[in-house]
Amino acid sequence: MAATLRVEPAGRCCWDTPVRISVRGLAPGQPVTLRASLRDERGARFRAHARYRADARGELDLARAPALGGSFAGLEPMGLLWALEPEAACQAWEPRDGEGSFPGIIDLFGSGGGLCEYRASLLAGHGFSVLALAYFRFEDLPEYLHDMHLEYFEEAVNFMLQHPKVKGPSIGLLGFSKGGDLCLSMASFLKGITATVVINSCVANTIVPLHYKDMVIPNLHSDPGRHKITEAGILSYMDVWDNPLEARNHQSLIPLEKAQGPFLFIVGLDDRSWRSNFYAQIASERLQAHGKERPQIICYPGTGHCIDPPYFPPSRASVHAVLGTAVIYGGEPSAHSRAQVDAWQQIQTFFHKHLNGKKSVKRSKI
Structure with a gap:
């Protein structure tokens, strides 16, 4: 009998939906090597194997069988996806299956x-x-970041609050890296924002x-001259930034205590771009010093800067789109994928709770 590969659910599904991969016949x-590959929207090919x-x-079920080697090892049912690595060489989204209005979020990278x-x-x-x-x-x-004006982001907030598909009276913000500190500024100065999530910001x-x-x-x-170079010749920018608590940087601190709603900080403890854990603790101390609620902070060991949705291959280093040079982001692949x-x-639970009135149903397992 010829071997057959099965993937469940069959057909198309969202990237954040786990799939079950098995082989029969x-x-x-029998030793088996499974390979996965895909091309992104720019035509770059990504591959993984185990x-x-x-x-x-004569059966193989990735939910029960550990990988013996390859791009990863051990029991990793989704490893062929999160281990994908590159070969060497303003849009609004609405729920697909609902009438009426839904909690609104602005997403910044x-x-x-x-x-x-x-x-x-x-x-x-x-x-x-x-x-x-x-x-x-x-x-x-603009092609490059120059002086930025919060009024641009205020227009986006007002657009969402007036949109018929957005369930008011407020919206949430989700920001990663530089987009995260922009979200903190939006939450601190703009009206109509009652839930903010920042990822390594x-x-x-x-x-x-x-x-x-x-x-x-x-x-x-900051001082770009403080950058470091890894043994692989990749730049690390973590030491470029000054300490925000130093006197000359006090004016750059964002007044989080002015915000109307709660915060969730997602922190990778192996972030090689920012001292994200330190920054989250500064936020917590500042909010409490002003009599505000302590923010929720979730820290993930072995996790780098670029925390994406589930099963996206961890981005441990890449050529930065603006800098044009390879930059290290950190993270150990297996731990980063679990995070x-x-x-x-955690992000969905937080937004459902604070924008939709639903109670939290899960606590972090990490």
């Missing part, structure tokens, strides 16, 4: 710029109306000054 104890051994019945829609599209599949918002390097927006305004009406928040001081699964659930 093998010889008992070696297994069939059981006594980091200093690479452009319009990133994959996270927004996946959240839309979980009952949210999401606006993926670019703020430079897209269409008629700073508590000070970074990179460029931020303007709002007659106010200017200077950017956190992405848990963080994705």
Whole structure:
């Protein structure tokens, strides 16, 4: 009997949905190598492989059989997806299956710029109306980050609050890296925001000054000369940034105590771009010093800077879209992948609780 590969659920499904992979019709104890590949929207190919051994019945089920080697090892049912690695060489999303209105979220990415829609599209599949918002390097927006104006983001908030598919009276914010400190500023100065999630972000305004009406928040001081180079020749920028608590940086700190709603900080403890855990603790101490609720902080060991939805291959290093050079982000592949699964659930639970009135049903397992 010829060997047959089965993937369940069959057909198309969202990237954050686990799939079950099995093989039947093998010889008992037969060595097997499974390979996965895909091309992204730019045509770049990603590959992963793992070696297994069939059981006594000639079957292989990745939910029960540990990988013996390859791109990963051990019991990792989704390893062929999260282990994918590259070969050498403003969009609004609405729930697909519902009438009426849904909790609204604005989604911001980091200093690479452009319009990133994959996270927004996946959240839309979980009952949210999401606006993926670019703020430079897209269409008629500036090519590079210069002085930024919070009024641009205020327009996006008002757009969402008035949208017929958005369930008011408020919305949530989700930001990663530079997009995270922008979300903190939006939550602190703009109305109509009652839930904010930031992923590996700073508590000070970074990179460029931020303007709002007659106010200017200077950017956190930095010294590019403090960068380090790994043994592999990849740049590490973590030491470039000044300590936000130093006197000359006090004006760059974002006044989180002005925000109307709670915060969730997602922190990778192996973040090689920012001192994200330190920044989250600064936020917690500042909020409590002003008599505000302590933020929820979830820390993930072995997890780097780029925390994506489940089963996305961990981005441990890549050529930065603006800097044009390879930058290290950190993270151990297996731990980082597990963190992405848990963080994705935590983000949805937080937003459902604070935007939709649903109680939290799961605590972090990590």
